[in-house]
Amino acid sequence: MRRGNLYRVYKGSSHDPKKFRVFVIVSRQVVIDSRFSTVVCAPIYSTHDGLSTQIKVGIEEGLKHESSIHCDELVSIPKSALGHFVGSLSIDKMNQLDEALKIALELS
Numbered sequence: 579m580r581r582g583n584l585y586r587v588y589k590g591s592s593h594d595p596k597k598f599r600v601f602v603i604v605s606r607q608v609v610i611d612s613r614f615s616t617v618v619c620a621p622i623y624s625t626h627d628g629l630s631t632q633i634k635v636g637i638e639e640g641l642k643h644e645s646s647i648h649c650d651e652l653v654s655i656p657k658s659a660l661g662h663f664v665g666s667l668s669i670d671k672m673n674q675l676d677e678a679l680k681i682a683l684e685l686s
């Protein structure tokens with residue numbers, strides 16, 4: 579399990595109309611490797627609104643179609659729920675993710 583990995587997560591009883599959603603891990607690696615039971619993730623949607631806090635992703639990252647990481651909707655997910663590996667972000671996409679997170683969290 580690494581930062582930038584994409585996982586398909588079962589979300590059956592949540593308010594999300596989809597039973598499954600793909601998330602990308604955004605927590606720092608030391609937390610991922612620790613005994614903490616959860617990691618911070620950003621959801622991936624099939625829509626892209628052109629916001630600076632969204633990163634386009636698609637087939638290159640293991641997805642079935644063009645999608646977008648939404649950094650304004652960070653959630654904590656149990657590591658045990660991250661069982662179905664989908665793919666990974668490239669170094670370029672990781673850099674874009676870092677910039678989008680800085681904007682979403684208003685960090686300099």
